[in-house]
Amino acid sequence: MPLRSGRSKLKWRESIPTLVFLVLCLVVWQVSVDYFKLPLWLVPSPSAVLTAFWRTRDLLWAHTLTTILETTTGFMLAIALGLVAGMVMVLSPLAKRMFYPLLIVSQTVPLIAVAPLLILWLGYGLLPKIVTVVLVCFFPITVSLIEGLEVSDTDLLNLLTSMGATRWQILYMIRWPNALPSLFAGLKIAATYSVMGAVIGEWLGASSGLGVYLTLSSHSFRTDQVFAAIIAITLLSLVYFALITGIRRLALPWLHTEQD
Amino acid sequence: MTLELRDVSLSYRGTGTAALDVLADINLKIATGTFVSIIGPSGCGKSSICNLIAGVEKSDQGDILLDTRSILGLPGQVGYMPQKDLLLPWRTLLDNVALGGDIRREDKRKSREAARSWLERFGLGEFTKHYPHQLSGGMRQRGALLRTFLFGQTTLILDEPFGALDALTRREMQAWLLDVWSQSNPTVLFITHDIEEAMLLSDEVVVLSQRPARILERITVPFARPRDPDILLSSQALVVKKRLLDLLSEIGGTRAH
Numbered sequence: 001m002p003l004r005s006g007r008s009k010l011k012w013r014e015s016i017p018t019l020v021f022l023v024l025c026l027v028v029w030q031v032s033v034d035y036f037k038l039p040l041w042l043v044p045s046p047s048a049v050l051t052a053f054w055r056t057r058d059l060l061w062a063h064t065l066t067t068i069l070e071t072t073t074g075f076m077l078a079i080a081l082g083l084v085a086g087m088v089m090v091l092s093p094l095a096k097r098m099f100y101p102l103l104i105v106s107q108t109v110p111l112i113a114v115a116p117l118l119i120l121w122l123g124y125g126l127l128p129k130i131v132t133v134v135l136v137c138f139f140p141i142t143v144s145l146i147e148g149l150e151v152s153d154t155d156l157l158n159l160l161t162s163m164g165a166t167r168w169q170i171l172y173m174i175r176w177p178n179a180l181p182s183l184f185a186g187l188k189i190a191a192t193y194s195v196m197g198a199v200i201g202e203w204l205g206a207s208s209g210l211g212v213y214l215t216l217s218s219h220s221f222r223t224d225q226v227f228a229a230i231i232a233i234t235l236l237s238l239v240y241f242a243l244i245t246g247i248r249r250l251a252l253p254w255l256h257t258e259q260d
Numbered sequence: 261m262t263l264e265l266r267d268v269s270l271s272y273r274g275t276g277t278a279a280l281d282v283l284a285d286i287n288l289k290i291a292t293g294t295f296v297s298i299i300g301p302s303g304c305g306k307s308s309i310c311n312l313i314a315g316v317e318k319s320d321q322g323d324i325l326l327d328t329r330s331i332l333g334l335p336g337q338v339g340y341m342p343q344k345d346l347l348l349p350w351r352t353l354l355d356n357v358a359l360g361g362d363i364r365r366e367d368k369r370k371s372r373e374a375a376r377s378w379l380e381r382f383g384l385g386e387f388t389k390h391y392p393h394q395l396s397g398g399m400r401q402r403g404a405l406l407r408t409f410l411f412g413q414t415t416l417i418l419d420e421p422f423g424a425l426d427a428l429t430r431r432e433m434q435a436w437l438l439d440v441w442s443q444s445n446p447t448v449l450f451i452t453h454d455i456e457e458a459m460l461l462s463d464e465v466v467v468l469s470q471r472p473a474r475i476l477e478r479i480t481v482p483f484a485r486p487r488d489p490d491i492l493l494s495s496q497a498l499v500v501k502k503r504l505l506d507l508l509s510e511i512g513g514t515r516a517h
């Protein structure tokens with residue numbers, strides 16, 4: 001394992017070029033909008049976006065809360081379902097042969113085609129959005145869990161068997177900890193998808209949520225607010241991402257200890 | 261406890277291919293508290309013998325007895341250390357050594373206490389909270405050995421435990437193993453391809469043939485215990501060593517040291 005604790009500082013320094021580039025882009029953007037006098041509805045300048053963000057902060061926050069509610073509920077449900085499905089498929093090869101191919105194929109169905117159906121069947125409330133989030137999160141969680149639970153090191157399994165361990169003990173002493181790194185990789189992907197899932201659900205019909213704020217703003221040509229919504233969505237995704245990363249640190253202490 | 265292999269044969273049946281005969285009528289009795297080494301050419305079936313005794317593999321012929329009870333195909337009866345050190349990466353050294361207690365559903369606190377006292381007694385007291393990747397190869401090997409000792413207590417199967425270590429660390433580990441062994445005097449079956457290691461540690465050296473493995477010869481090691489590595493320089497040792505070398509070169513294809 002590589003050194004970990006000295007690395008966070010290093011990482012921060014490594015991201016300096018990215019930050020510099022980002023600031024440069026913003027400056028160029030701002031200057032060109034001012035210079036060419038582009039209209040607000042076409043391309044708002046960064047400062048206009050920030051102003052819109054600040055001006056509508058209460059409204060934006062209220063919409064964000066709805067999205068947080070949908071995303072978090074959906075995400076949790078997807079984790080619960082993913083854990084159950086993953087365990088079942090690992091414990092029963094028959095179940096895996098039955099469902100795994102379907103799971104893969106299901107990913108080719110575009111969400112944008114399914115979401116209207118959900119609205120049709122489940123109405124305009126929170127439920128269809130939560131289901132959308134579950135749909136986008138379930139796949140990465142389940143697949144990463146199944147991959148992690150398949151321990152390739154047969155010697156490790158033999159060792160536990162030689163000590164008289166039961167299947168269940170092998171599952172929670174070997175397979176589960178072995179699956180955690182892969183599971184967290186899946187959770188990170190799911191976390192970023194989850195906000196997108198909720199927003200798509202809201203787009204197609206809702207009374208509140210960042211997707212609603214987004215549609216209302218774009219229909220009234222408040223492009224500065226559209227950008228403000230994009231910022232909110234990005235921030236929200238980043239928060240989820242950071243949360244998962246933090247939990248990962250706590251859950252996988254053996255990957256975060258320094259080499260002596 | 262006495263460990264006995266009676267007419268044990270083993271062949272692997274791959275799908276579609278011809279059966280691979282690995283063991284042919286192995287008869288071996290290891291008396292309580294004796295240390296027996298097995299030497300044999302690479303791939304002759306040494307690990308297969310270990311797997312059989314540990315109950316990971318089942319043989320189609322013969323029987324394996326612990327005292328008078330058959331343990332063929334029965335896991336959990338002996339302490340088994342496979343060829344790789346195999347500490348669980350997600351467990352600290354202490355929790356790794358206490359693994360057997362967890363599998364036997366013993367009281368967590370008690371098994372940790374026992375593990376800690378063993379680790380302290382054998383010079384690993386400072387490292388109880390370390391994860392395997394933070395330990396040196398020698399320390400990992402000692403941890404795996406202590407885990408095996410703690411689990412097996414009276415009967416141990418050690419499959420080339422020092423095979424992956426450098427010569428210097430290996431010498432250290434041999435002295436350390438002798439020390440650990442002398443404290444409770446368990447019955448040990450020890451696999452190695454190092455003649456001097458076998459002579460230094462064991463009461464008896466068993467030489468296996470090429471696959472399918474048969475027992476070619478059993479050679480008693482005449483030194484008194486406790487042993488000093490210098491005994492390997494005695495003329496008595498040279499006689500034993502010569503005999504072993506001759507046997508191995510007859511078989512051919514073995515890495516003799």
Ligand SMILES: Nc1ncnc2c1ncn2[C@@H]1O[C@H](COP(=O)(O)OP(=O)(O)OP(=O)(O)O)[C@@H](O)[C@H]1O
Pocket residue numbers: 272273274280282300301302303304305306307308309343471
């Ligand atoms: N599960 C298995 N299925 C089929 N063949 C196997 C299996 N395990 C081992 N073999 C074969 O059986 C033979 C003996 O293997 P084994 O691992 O017991 O040898 P070994 O003496 O321990 O070798 P080494 O000195 O490399 O440790 C080898 O030819 C190996 O390829």
Ligand SMILES: [Mg+2]
Pocket residue numbers: 306307308343419
């Ligand atoms: Mg082997």
